[in-house]
Amino acid sequence: MQTDPDLTTQLLAWYDRHARVMPWRVSPADRAAGLRPDPYRVWLSEVMLQQTTVAAVKDYFHRFTARWPTVTELAAAEDAAVMGEWAGLGYYARARNLLKCARAVVADHGGLFPDSRAGLLTLPGIGPYTASAIAAIAFDEAATVVDGNVERVMSRMFLVETPLPAAKPGLVALAGRLTSLDRPGDHAQAVMDLGATICTPRNPACGICPWTHACAARAAGMQAELPRKTPKADKPLRRGRVWLGHRDGAVLLERRAERGLLGGMLGLPGDGWDGSGGEAPAAADWQEVGEVRHTFTHFHLILRVLVGRVDGAAQRGDWISRADFRPADLPTVMRKAWDLARSGI
């Protein structure tokens, strides 16, 4: 692996002036003074940021760190508390793996995160990108971070016309050539900031980019066409039903299976639109109160919402008193269904 000292120097000089302020980040000036971020906070932020915007993450990061200031405290949390706090952020496997990882750090590593990319890679929910990001940002290991931003920057810098995801290995190698051995933590954040604020998917600001003079796509006028991507299959439409049973100030909800869609989350019992089986959770005079539309990563959903008073025994689900029930603990599609159903109670 060889580095281009001019390009890395120019990028870091730009970052020194334009680094974005984030709750989990240590500024380049503070880094230069020897400060390093808390690995727990770096890890938490990086997991939250997987396929998720900075704006969406901020409030969640504040709530998590206020409630669980250390990995040891998070490891001791109830599963339902963590899943509830994650509700609305999406990709709920991340929350399940977050807990597994925290408990592994406590049980197997004395409550301290491994300080190498290789060590981090052994933990649940930490893949190639996140391991590199934590190693670089928290421990200043010269690991190459390749997220969607870096893929875009490299495909333009080197005019890579191979579509993603096939182009990924080549882009990783190219990114490695532009990784700073001197300030790995700042470099990792700098190249991602560059992609997020300058080398954007649409209308990149090439005129103020510190790498514009070296960018092959810019020279060819092709920056707006890169990176190429293999087209995605269009989303099918699925239909289904959910039931909200109620009686005397309690509602009938269901903890979903660990695996699969919305795994581990609280929800209204459903009828199989998500691949699970299921009839109505109890006998009742069910009344349809409307329908909810929602779009997941790979399908559209139209959900009919039914409400009924349950007098007999429930066949599935758990009764939760309205006082104990926090709608904010529901994933978004279920919160939509709840918002519709509550008017019918």
Place this chain on the structure above:
DNA sequence: TATTCGTGGCA
């Protein structure tokens, strides 16, 4: 290698 897995903002 291809699929599964959320959500909200934006043009």
Place this chain on the structure above:
DNA sequence: TTGCCAAGAAT
């Protein structure tokens, strides 16, 4: 309204 997009990992 629709499709695209965001600091990906697990299987």
